[in-house]
Amino acid sequence: MDPTPTLQTVGSWPVADQLSLVFRLWDQILDTGWQPSPDPALLAELDRRLAAHAADPSRALTRDQVVDHVRRNRYCM
Structure with a gap:
């Protein structure tokens, strides 16, 4: 078709x-x-991020921080 x-x-x-x-x-x-099926590059990136978080969990953002960031940047366009 x-x-x-x-x-x-x-x-x-x-x-x-x-x-x-x-x-x-x-x-x-x-x-x-x-x-x-996830792309191998995506899986590698997710593994990298998980390892970075395991190495320093203090750098993680809260859900509210992420939402605030998205909302701020969404209206700056």
Whole structure:
């Protein structure tokens, strides 16, 4: 199946509707039992971060600190 005509149609929808479709498709795929396999580079980065945290847990941020950081930077664009 060539998805081009469908993508052209969906591309004319409002962004909120496009995102809703993406999320529903993703949920449908996950409901089949499929799970994405992490990329080896991602696994290596996660291992590196876990080792860094184990070496110095005092550098970890709280959830509130992370949320504040994201909110501050989100509106600086």
